[in-house]
Every structure is written in structure tokens, then in C-alpha cells.
Amino acid sequence: MRKVIYLYTKLAPKKHTIILCTGNKNKLKEFIQIMGDQFHIDSEPVDLPELQGPPLQIAKEKALLAYEKMGKACVTEDTSLCFNALNGMPGPYVKWFLDAAGPEGLSKMLDGFEDKTGYAQCILSYMGPELKEPLQFVGQTQGVIVRPRGPRNFGWDPIFQPDGYTDTYAEMDKDVKNKISHRLKAIQKFIDHFLVN
Numbered sequence: 663m664r665k666v667i668y669l670y671t672k673l674a675p676k677k678h679t680i681i682l683c684t685g686n687k688n689k690l691k692e693f694i695q696i697m698g699d700q701f702h703i704d705s706e707p708v709d710l711p712e713l714q715g716p717p718l719q720i721a722k723e724k725a726l727l728a729y730e731k732m733g734k735a736c737v738t739e740d741t742s743l744c745f746n747a748l749n750g751m752p753g754p755y756v757k758w759f760l761d762a763a764g765p766e767g768l769s770k771m772l773d774g775f776e777d778k779t780g781y782a783q784c785i786l787s788y789m790g791p792e793l794k795e796p797l798q799f800v801g802q803t804q805g806v807i808v809r810p811r812g813p814r815n816f817g818w819d820p821i822f823q824p825d826g827y828t829d830t831y832a833e834m835d836k837d838v839k840n841k842i843s844h845r846l847k848a849i850q851k852f853i854d855h856f857l858v859n
């Protein structure tokens with residue numbers, strides 16, 4: 663059984679109730695750090711199968727499956743690390759590459775290429791009873807892929823160095839990552855949508 667965590671959040675002035683499903687404790691932590699001021703957060707376990715396809719499609723199916731399981735409005739998140747030299751791969755499959763090769767092996771995949779650029783992408787999907795299809799909010803941060811530097815407690819953070827910085831995501835303060843990250847940008851679009859609609 664894969665542990666998946668639901669985040670129950672409330673946007674006080676408009677009384678939006680949102681459930682975010684994720685099995686990733688580090689994602690949960692960052693959501694709390696980024697949205698903690700405006701949202702109340704709660705959690706519980708659930709199972710979600712892993713699908714294949716283009717990132718938006720994977721994220722969409724994930725949102726539909728979570729909604730089916732929950733039976734009420736919910737949010738899911740799918741994260742990609744895309745290498746430009748590989749036309750966006752490993753992208754949404756980065757989790758399996760990381761599990762198989764680790765951050766070191768992942769960074770070595772670009773050894774035969776001059777282009778080390780890439781981007782981190784977060785797709786936040788919201789599905790509710792009022793919708794036929796999930797709403798999707800995409801956040802991207804551009805950067806370069808480097809040999810691992812910094813703590814190794816969150817995915818590919820040690821090999822992603824965002825443009826304009828000399829530190830990797832793993833080396834920088836959490837506060838700094840959370841001000842420039844793919845996740846922050848997607849969450850910002852999501853919040854803006856619900857604040858104006």
C-alpha cells in the first residue's frame with residue numbers, strides 16, 4: 663500500500679474547501695510552507711495507480727482517479743524534471759529514473775550532450791463536481807542539470823540548479839526554493855484562480 667496524503671485546505675474568505683492528494687511527504691511540507699498562511703491543512707492515506715502519457719494527460723488522469731476515490735473536490739500534483747537535450751525526458755518518469763539510477767546516474771545521462779539545460783515542472787490539477795474536466799495549473803522553473811550537490815532528502819533537488827543561482831535546489835534555503843520553485847508558480851496560479859473566480 664502506497665501512502666498517499668490528503669491535504670484538506672480552506673481558503674477562509676471564499677470558503678473554498680480543497681483536498682490535495684499526495685504520497686510525498688516533502689511535497690506536503692512545501693505546500694504547507696508555501697500556503698500555510700492562507701490554508702488549513704489536514705491529511706490521510708489513499709492509493710492512486712501510476713499512469714503513462716504526456717505530462718498534462720498523466721496529471722489529468724491522476725486528478726480524475728483521486729476525485730473518483732474521494733467523491734468530492736480535490737487537488738493532485740504531478741512533477742516532472744525535463745532535460746532539453748532529451749526533448750523533455752525523463753519528465754514525468756523522473757521518479758523511476760531516480761529510483762533506478764539515483765541523482766548521480768540521472769545527471770550522468772547528459773554526459774554525452776553539450777546542452778545541460780532543463781526545467782522543473784509542476785502540474786497542479788483541481789477536479790470538482792461542478793467540472794467535466796480537471797482545471798490544470800502549470801508552474802515551470804528553468805535551470806541546468808549538474809552533478810549532485812547538497813542534501814539528498816528530496817528527489818532530484820541535488821542536481822537541479824535554477825537559472826540565476828549558483829546553488830542547487832538542495833543547497834539553497836527552503837525559503838529561497840519556495841520563492842522561485844515550479845511548485846510555488848503552480849500554487850500561485852491556483853490561488854489566483856480561486857481568488858478571482
Ligand SMILES: O=P(O)(O)OP(=O)(O)OP(=O)(O)OC[C@H]1O[C@@H](n2cnc3c(O)ncnc32)[C@H](O)[C@@H]1O
Pocket residue numbers: 666683684685686689739740741742756757758760816817818819831845
Ligand atoms: O503521490 P504523488 O504526489 O504522485 O508523489 P510522487 O512522489 O509520486 O511524485 P510525482 O509522481 O510527482 O513524481 C515526481 C518525482 O519527482 C520528485 N519530486 C517532486 N517534486 C520535487 C521537487 O520539488 N524537488 C525534487 N524532487 C521532486 C518526487 O520525489 C518523485 O520522485
Ligand SMILES: [Mg+2]
Pocket residue numbers: 712
Ligand atoms: Mg506519483
